Amino acid sequence: MLYIDDLIITGAERLIKGCKRDIALEFEMKDIDLMHYFLGLEVWQEEGHFFLGQGKYIVDILSIFHMEDCKPILHL
Numbered sequence: 001m002l003y004i005d006d007l008i009i010t011g012a013e014r015l016i017k018g019c020k021r022d023i024a025l026e027f028e029m030k031d032i033d034l035m036h037y038f039l040g041l042e043v044w045q046e047e048g049h050f051f052l053g054q055g056k057y058i059v060d061i062l063s064i065f066h067m068e069d070c071k072p073i074l075h076l
Helices: 013-026 053-064
Strands: 041-044 049-053
Touching: 013 053
Parallel strands: none
Antiparallel strands: 041 049
């Protein structure tokens, strides 16, 4: 038995479609389309580019320690 929680497939659109089709023939899968959040990373996508950020993760950590209203200190 094999269980994969998350899988990212990247590449040319035609190759992605073929890969997903082949995987679906062998395994039960759920395609959630474009990625927006993955393992703590926020993901923004544009034609031919993708951008990663951790803003949500930082806000979550500040919330855990009740520091949402803290003031940042900049070191020069």
